[in-house]
Amino acid sequence: MNRRNFIKSSLLVAMTSTLPRVILAATPSAGFDYELIVAPADVNIVSGGSTPALCFNGGYPAPVIRAKQHQPVRIRVINKLNEPTTIHWHGMRIPIAMDGVPFLSQPPIMPGETFDYEFTPPDAGSFWYHPHMNSVEQLGKGLVGALIVDEAEKPDFDEDLVLCMKNWHIKDDGSFTALTTPQNAFRMGTPGRVMTINGQIHPTYEVPASGAIRVRFLNVDNTLLYQVNSTDPQAQILAIDGNPIAQPIALTEHAVGPGMRLDLGVIAPSKVGETVTFKHKGKPMVTIKAVASQFKDRSLPKLPLNPIPAPDLDNAETIKFAFEWNANITPIEKDGEVSYNFWTMNRRSWEGMSKGHIPDPLATLERGKTYIFELSNLTQYHHPIHIHGHTFTVLSSNKKAITPFHTDTVLLGQNETVLAALVADNPGRWMYHCHIIEHLKTGFMSFVEVT
Structure with missing residues (x-):
């Protein structure tokens, strides 16, 4: 074990309770990497009461599926809703039979049925998954999740934060408000009331002081365009919608519409207890806080470009x-x-x-x-x-x-x-x-x- 990996493992126990809230995938069936069970479940978003959501594997946020570039991944989906569903792997250049659009690429997954997805990601980056049936309700009530494809040669970040941005259409008691109205659908869409990161309101995550941090923002919201900015003037844009950019640029403010993603790189504060906050239109969304480490003089790793075919x-x-x-x-x-x-x-x-x-x-x-x-x-x-x-x-x-x-x-x-x-x-x-x-x-x- 080299020195950096030793430091990482030493920090792991101390930081476990402050990492993003993640639901583990169900124990997969033989021959599968992941198993997703689609079913109703109560979740806790606000303190006033539970929310009757639709979930993957019994909670929100959904399991973070991690695949590897150029290596096959197999995912079994079991539908326990009382209506059909499918899963679309947003941003993935994969065969049409795996794209998850009902009738156009596959039959709907009927209640009680199972569908097996298998594909080999050609591109690394931040992607996500969601149904393509009854989309306003199924996505709006929680059926959204992150799909992270690690690079064939993974860059050496000290922390990798996967942050799903979603505004929930719920009241203070946790019950749902209208997910859509004709008046709003005709305009910009119906906004939610409660802004969350991974199902939490303005969470704080601890990261190693002076560490190189990859921050992945995924807009899994039905409606809202987020204007992402940071209190750290040195924050860098590394990738847009899953695709690294050739030359990172400084983050001032970046618009992330529904379905879009943004990968940022930051060097964590060197002083223990100092923070960096990411905001939407001046409103704090998420904060990272430096904890003790022995890192120093770190720089941000460079992301390899994806093999996107060059247009003629x-x-x-x-x-x-x-x-x-x-x-x-x-x-x-x-x-x-x-x-x-x-x-x-x-x-x-x-x-x-x-x-x-x-x-x-x-x-x-x-x-x-x-x-x-x-x-x-x-x-x-x-x-x-x-x-x-x-x-x-x-x-x-x-x-x-x-x-x-x-x-x-x-x-x-x-x-x-x-x-x-x-x-x-x-x-x-x-x-x-x-x-x-x-x-x-x-x-x-x-x-x-x-x-």
Whole structure:
């Protein structure tokens, strides 16, 4: 055991009680790395009473699934809800059969049924998982979890904090408020009342003084865009949406929309008891506190870049996508229910799908070809545009200077147009939508097909 590992092991016992609250995965079935049991469970978020949530393995936060780059991972999902579900592995470039979209890539997991997922992550970084059925309720009530893919050669950080950001739609007694209303779905979405990190309100985690700390923020919220900043002016942005950036940059304030992730690097304070706090719009979210260690003169490890295919921009085809409000009169269904469709992609609201009924794709892409998506937000609200199975290379914006970077979720501001390239190298029918869940459920969803 080298000196640094000895120091780490010596600190482990002292720091165990202050690490992020984590639920262990159930004992997996033979041949599986993880087993996720999807079922209702009461959780404690506020002091006034328990919350009747939907959970993985009986609690919140969900188990942190850790896989390794280029190595297969097998996950068994058991549905103990009274409704169907699936699991989507957000940000992962994996085969279509493992993508977790009902009817488009797999049959729904019916109550009492089991589904086995197996894939080999090509990319390392911070990802997450969630259902793609009854999304407002299933995600809103707690079915969200972190998926961390460790690098093939893991960087030598002294602590790795996985922090899921979620606003809960609950009252002071723990009971749920409305997860959505038509008035809010038509605008920015319905905000929650209680801001949490890993299910706790402004927690403090102890880290080794002067240690190199990796801080992973994952926005698993249905609605809220977080503006992340820090009391440490030396905090560095290391990765955006699971993808390391070539040259880390100083964190001033970074927008993290629903579905998006942000990896930061900080050197912990050298003085025991000193703290660094991360905030959203001036409101503290989480604090790290230095405890005794023997580290000194540490620097932040460099993250290796992911093997994202380079787009052939000289031979790329440009496809225009316009995102707008649906100005039509809201239709009434035969049963008298109102069908709320507020959002359109190229003047088309998502029609829904079922077994034997898959709508036409929004675009058909030729396998192996480079495309430039011209993403135009023609509304006054921001939209995090997420594509499954692929990674965008963001090229430019009409609103701000862009240093090209890789992402699976492009955040569009008011009246912003962004050019984002991708290599259509993963065959299948890939969901393509706004990740504000109420927008997704009211028309802002479609799919592209790679032939």
